[in-house]
Amino acid sequence: MNYHKKANITLAAVFLFFVGAAVLEYYYPNSFGVSLIFFVSEAALVGGIADWFAVTAIFRKPLGWGYHTALISRNREKVIEAVASMVQKELLSMEMIRKKIEGIPFIETLLKYVEKEGGSNYLTEKLTFYIRSYVEKQNTKHLAHKLAEFLREYAKTWNLASKIQDINEWALDQGYVDRGIDRLTEGLWDKASEGETRQVIIRYLEGIKEEKVVNGGAIFRTMLGFIEMSDGLNLEEAAEALQIELLLTLRNLKDPKHPLRISLKDTFVDKIAELERDIEFKTQIEQWKEDVLAGALLERFLESVIKAIFEASEPSALHRALHPFINQHWVNVQENVALQKTINAFIADTLCRVIKNEHDLIGNIVRETLATYTDQDLNQFIEDKAGNDLQWIRINGSMIGGVVGLILFLFLKFIYDPILSDLMYMIQ
Numbered sequence: 001m002n003y004h005k006k007a008n009i010t011l012a013a014v015f016l017f018f019v020g021a022a023v024l025e026y027y028y029p030n031s032f033g034v035s036l037i038f039f040v041s042e043a044a045l046v047g048g049i050a051d052w053f054a055v056t057a058i059f060r061k062p063l064g065w066g067y068h069t070a071l072i073s074r075n076r077e078k079v080i081e082a083v084a085s086m087v088q089k090e091l092l093s094m095e096m097i098r099k100k101i102e103g104i105p106f107i108e109t110l111l112k113y114v115e116k117e118g119g120s121n122y123l124t125e126k127l128t129f130y131i132r133s134y135v136e137k138q139n140t141k142h143l144a145h146k147l148a149e150f151l152r153e154y155a156k157t158w159n160l161a162s163k164i165q166d167i168n169e170w171a172l173d174q175g176y177v178d179r180g181i182d183r184l185t186e187g188l189w190d191k192a193s194e195g196e197t198r199q200v201i202i203r204y205l206e207g208i209k210e211e212k213v214v215n216g217g218a219i220f221r222t223m224l225g226f227i228e229m230s231d232g233l234n235l236e237e238a239a240e241a242l243q244i245e246l247l248l249t250l251r252n253l254k255d256p257k258h259p260l261r262i263s264l265k266d267t268f269v270d271k272i273a274e275l276e277r278d279i280e281f282k283t284q285i286e287q288w289k290e291d292v293l294a295g296a297l298l299e300r301f302l303e304s305v306i307k308a309i310f311e312a313s314e315p316s317a318l319h320r321a322l323h324p325f326i327n328q329h330w331v332n333v334q335e336n337v338a339l340q341k342t343i344n345a346f347i348a349d350t351l352c353r354v355i356k357n358e359h360d361l362i363g364n365i366v367r368e369t370l371a372t373y374t375d376q377d378l379n380q381f382i383e384d385k386a387g388n389d390l391q392w393i394r395i396n397g398s399m400i401g402g403v404v405g406l407i408l409f410l411f412l413k414f415i416y417d418p419i420l421s422d423l424m425y426m427i428q
Helices: 003-027 032-059 076-091 094-102 106-117 120-136 140-157 160-174 176-192 195-215 218-229 235-254 259-277 279-294 297-310 316-335 337-357 360-371 375-427
Strands: none
Touching: 003 032, 003 375, 032 375, 076 360, 076 375, 094 337, 106 120, 106 316, 106 337, 120 316, 140 279, 140 297, 160 176, 160 259, 176 235, 176 259, 195 235, 235 259, 279 297, 316 337
16 A cells, blocks of 8 residues: 555545544534544545645646646646756765765776686787787778888987986896897807817918018028028917807806806996996987888888788787787786776776766756656656655654644643633633
8 A cells, every 4th residue: 555545545544534523523522532523524624635735736636726736737837847957956966976986996806707717818819809800900001101100200309318227227127138148148159169260260360470480580580590490480289279269258157156157247237327328329319210211111021011011811919929928017007006006097097087078968858858757657757756855744744743632622621711711710
């Protein structure tokens, strides 16, 4: 049973109670109890009818009475505007929306979802798919041209010379300098151990000998002749000894703890640091950057790279190229709580900005929706939302009317009437 029926039943019960009391009052006019019941039931009935009229007048014309009734229909535009304003500014205010959005763990939910789907592999697959889909729709030459234009514009802010030291420190931390020395040493070892290297050393020594013979005097040439006759100067043995010494030196360079290796590494680092302060080097680097960016070779190079990546027979090539970088950033985001909070705050702030710009849409939607309602639909809409409270007003009207009637009856019977009788007696 809804409250509308309860209110009607309450009013009907009060009316029947009043009728019964009126009948008793007719037969027992001097009975205190009957008079009390009649007075209270009369007040309760008046209160119930008055509140029924007031509540009904909000939605329609009670008993056809048209003066200040059917208030919702008469003030349709005001009601719609009030409801729209209440929804937009109070129920869905920006402060309330922001508070709710800031409490949503966007990044935590996103991280859990991505991890469930495969983590960095999932991200790499998605990015690879979107990149390939985009590139397949583009002309390779045109895409290379746009990429080159972007690099030319963006590279204006690049200061390559100032990045040399940063790159050097990064290479040291990552071990690339040591790996480079190892590869260089291995390559030199392979070359130095060849028989051709010994012949080069012999030719070099012979060149020195000829230079000394030409520049030396007769005594020097005579002594050199005696030494060669006694096999005291054997260029082949000297070349072999130099080659062995060279190989021993290269072997020492392979040892990370050898002083020669450490000295070479320190020298390399110092020279790199000096380059950062070298004005001529900075000028050359900038000129080289401008020459590379301005030339047509850049676009041809980018075009060949795009073709190599996206037209390769192996579709996983791009995936393998992107995955190390994506995995590195993925691990960083997972472990960096401060970064997660920053990202979450950024997402929440972005959503709030969008909602704030379109916040008026909330009120407009409510207005447009309510504008399509007929008067009867609008009455029903409001009655569905606030009808129970309004029906309680009717029930309370009968109850409060009865209580007030009881108080008034007791006041009249025990205070007003005795005082009035005494006054009349005194006047007479």
